[in-house]
Amino acid sequence: MTITETPSLVTGTWNVEPAHSSVGFTVRHLGMTKVRGQFNAFSGAVEIADDLHASSVSAVVELSSVDTNNADRDGHLQSTDFFGAEANPQMTFVSTSVSDSELAGNLTVNGITKPVSFDLEFHGVTVDGYGVTRAGFSANGSIKRSDYGIEFNMPIGLDGMLISDKVAIELEIQAVPA
Numbered sequence: 788m789t790i791t792e793t794p795s796l797v798t799g800t801w802n803v804e805p806a807h808s809s810v811g812f813t814v815r816h817l818g819m820t821k822v823r824g825q826f827n828a829f830s831g832a833v834e835i836a837d838d839l840h841a842s843s844v845s846a847v848v849e850l851s852s853v854d855t856n857n858a859d860r861d862g863h864l865q866s867t868d869f870f871g872a873e874a875n876p877q878m879t880f881v882s883t884s885v886s887d888s889e890l891a892g893n894l895t896v897n898g899i900t901k902p903v904s905f906d907l908e909f910h911g912v913t914v915d916g917y918g919v920t921r922a923g924f925s926a927n928g929s930i931k932r933s934d935y936g937i938e939f940n941m942p943i944g945l946d947g948m949l950i951s952d953k954v955a956i957e958l959e960i961q962a963v964p965a
Contacts, residue, residue: 801962803831818946828852844882868939896935926958
């Protein structure tokens with residue numbers, strides 16, 4: 788019988804691996820259904836410290852990579868009605884605190900920075916079939932798009948608006964040592 792050592796989350800920089808990660812969002816349309824989207828181009832780094840509370844996270848999302856499975860809607864989201872992606876091509880996040888269950892930080896969208904917090908879950912560390920050590924995390928939270936100057940809407944639908952102000956954010960992250 789061979790005893791195998793379980794890999795651990797070691798201190799240092801871990802880079803987000805986009806091929807096995809996702810940055811997604813959900814909004815209500817007409818008060819009836821959820822419309823989901825994601826961003827296909829993003830990067831990030833997790834700095835793991837000896838003391839978890841001294842760890843940090845930073846991320847950059849390319850707003851032109853928005854994908855809701857509808858090219859017209861994606862173009863509208865990139866316009867000044869929503870992201871203003873031409874003038875503000877990136878959304879950024881920089882953590883202000885990390886705990887075993889919460890990630891808090893400053894989110895900048897459309898040139899406006901506001902504090903946000905996410906429920907955080909650590910899924911562990913493993914080594915894949917190619918010998919690459921990987922760590923897995925999930926983070927979920929919500930923002931109000933109006934907090935970021937994104938106020939496009941129309942008075943229609945079951946809840947009185949075309950698109951909900953609340954945007955749910957879902958992050959599934961795999962990170963690899965730098």
